[in-house]
Amino acid sequence: MKPDSIIDIHPDDQSRETAEIMRRFNDVFQRHDPSALAELVGEDCVIENTVPAPEGARHTGGEACVGLWTAIATEAGTRFDLEETFVAGERATIRWRYWMADGNSMRGVNLMRVAGGRIVEAMGYVKG
Known part of the structure; x- marks a missing residue:
């Protein structure tokens, strides 16, 4: 797990709240423990993920x-290496490398949005 120093925070209250939510969200995948997801995800959340290619679902x-995030977080033999999390207001960008169980990896980015203290939007993109 990388140190919190890789999270860049814009200096305002909304950015601080979003950064804390992103820290807790990233921890789900670092620890393979989805127990925090229910309190982090809004009822109106929308995810556009990266599979099936090319459009995702x-x-x-x-x-x-x-x-969906529970299934990803608990997939045996996989891991995410966090490269950077950038926060500005209600928005966050997470750059990552995902390691599959077979040892192959892919790099990607999630564009996140928080409203009312919960994640309401996540758009995932991978390097093709």
Whole structure:
């Protein structure tokens, strides 16, 4: 796990709140423990993820988003290396490298949005 110093925070209250939510969100995947997701994800959350290629899939609603992220976080033999998390206001960008169980990896980015203290939008993109 990388130190918190890789999180750049814009100096305002909304950015600080978003940064804390992103820290807790990233911890889910670093620790393979999805127990915090229910309190981090809004009921109106929307995820556009990276699979199936090339368009990905859209997941709507808190339950669907928690379910998807739980499956990713608990997938055996995988890990995320966090490269950077940048926060400005209600928005965050997370750069990462995902290591699959077979040893291959891919780099990607999530564009996140927080509203009302919860994640309401996540758009995932991978380097092709």
